[in-house]
Amino acid sequence: MAQITAREMNVAGRAARVWRGGSGPSLVLLHGGPGDAELHWSPVWEMLATSFSLAAPDLPGFGGTASLPQPSYENYAAWVGLLFERLGIPRGVVAGNSFGAAVARIFAAQNPARVTRLILIDGGRILRFNGTSWSAMAS
Secondary structure, eight states, rough: OOOEEEEEEEEEEEEEEEEEEEEESSEEEEOSSSHHHHHHHHHHHHHHTSSSEEEEEETTSSTTTOOOOOOOOOHHHHEEEEEEEEHTTTEEEEEEHHHHHHHHHHHHHOGGGGGEEEEEEEOOOOOOOOOOEEEEEEO
């Protein structure tokens, strides 16, 4: 199995923790909330890293990553784009779980040329953040 290790870095001037390992095509794993990348993805990331160059960031405000000043799905998706640039990933598979799946959907819609495949796990609902809590958006 491939070894996965945490890397501290800056993404757009903000502290971030990104778990990396493996080799092959790029695979970016976006976790759900609450929790962080390790909680959501560690049961499977070593297996995935046998076929992919894996990047599993702690999304802003989770785990070891600084919060966004204005959290929104669009701002999280923009952060993922900056992460792609910082890691030198021109294109890759993006997999998201729950909250991470919603972010992945928006990132893929805004950046179709950067996403080779999109994997959504329990990511059917887009929620709106009002500054203190999340609520479902009207369909």
